[in-house]
Structure formats: structure tokens, C-alpha cells
Amino acid sequence: MSALPRLGNLNTSSNGGTTQACAACKYQRRKCAPDCILAPYFPHDRQRQFLNAHKLFGVSNITKIIKNLEPLEKEEAMRTIIFQSDVRASDPVWGCYGIIRELQRQIEINKAELELVLHQVAICRAQAQQQIQETDDSVLRYENIVNSEPFFINQGQEENDNYVVPDNLEGDLNVNAWTLQDPTMVSTLQIK
Structure with a gap:
């Protein structure tokens, strides 16, 4: 004789078929009502997540938390509850604090x-x-x-004209110095 599913685990859908009870109702062995507050968050295939959340928070506390919240707040609250309970199940000592500390x-x-x-x-x-x-x-x-x-060019054009080589020096004379053609100065010419 084949094992039949328990009646408490079946729901009647709007099209007349049957669906499985949510993980919370399955755990509590009761019939899952169409307006079950936990059904959207703990479908029948998420038994492990429900057990983690139930162990950490308890079903009555979870329902109290999400009962009076807006739909978007319910989604966020349930995501947080499920995350915290899964982390606590994987790390019973540190839980979420371990993740926060590592971050x-x-x-x-x-x-x-x-x-x-x-x-x-x-x-x-x-x-x-x-x-x-x-x-x-x-x-x-x-x-x-x-x-x-050069220095003698940089002194200005009028001074440039004052530096000249004497014209009267002839072939075998070596000039060792330049002479100034300034009448106030006595110029010397060293000839060897």
C-alpha cells in the first residue's frame, strides 16, 4: 500500500488542484490557509530555512514581527530574518557578528x-x-x-665700437691684449 500525503500538508488551489503546505505549516502539522502569512517566505521546498529561522526566532516571534509591516517592509524583514538565521546555523558562535567583524x-x-x-x-x-x-x-x-x-657684445653697441685691434701691428708682432680707444685711458700694448 502506497503512502498517501497527509491532509494537513495539502492545500486546495483556486483551480481545484492541491498544493503542498508551506514549510511552517508542514512543521506545525496544520493545514496551510490561503492567507498564511509565512507561505510566501517559506514555501514547501525551503524547509531548512524555516527550521533555521524557527530555531533562532520562533514562529510566533516571526509572525509578530511581520504582521503589521507594509508589504515592502515585510519582504525586507523576512530577507533579514532568513539571512540571520542561515548565518547563525552555519556559524553558531559568531553568526552575523562574525561577518560584520570580518568586513x-x-x-x-x-x-x-x-x-x-x-x-x-x-x-x-x-x-x-x-x-x-x-x-x-x-x-x-x-x-x-x-x-x-659674448661679454664685449653684451655691453651695448657704443661700447662695442671701443674694443678694437690696433691697425698698426705688423706681421711678426703678437698681440697679448686688447686696447681701448678711449682717450681718458692709457692703453698698453704688449709686444714680443
């Missing part, structure tokens, strides 16, 4: 790593700025050298 530890590690990276970025920026400054200084020095003229 806080990861945040602290990431903050320290971010500070280190920002410090390294600041060092790299300072080095790049220094190299740019040194390059600018080198370019300015180079431009000054290229754009500057």
Missing part, C-alpha cells in the same frame, strides 16, 4: 592600503614635479646660454 577588518586593511598608495602617489608627484622643475631650470639655463652674446 570591518577588511575595511581597515583597505584603508591602510589606500593610505599607503596615496602616500606613494604623493612621493611620485613630488619627484615628477622636481624633475619638471629641474628640466625647466636646465632649459632656461640653455636658453640663456644660447640667447646670450
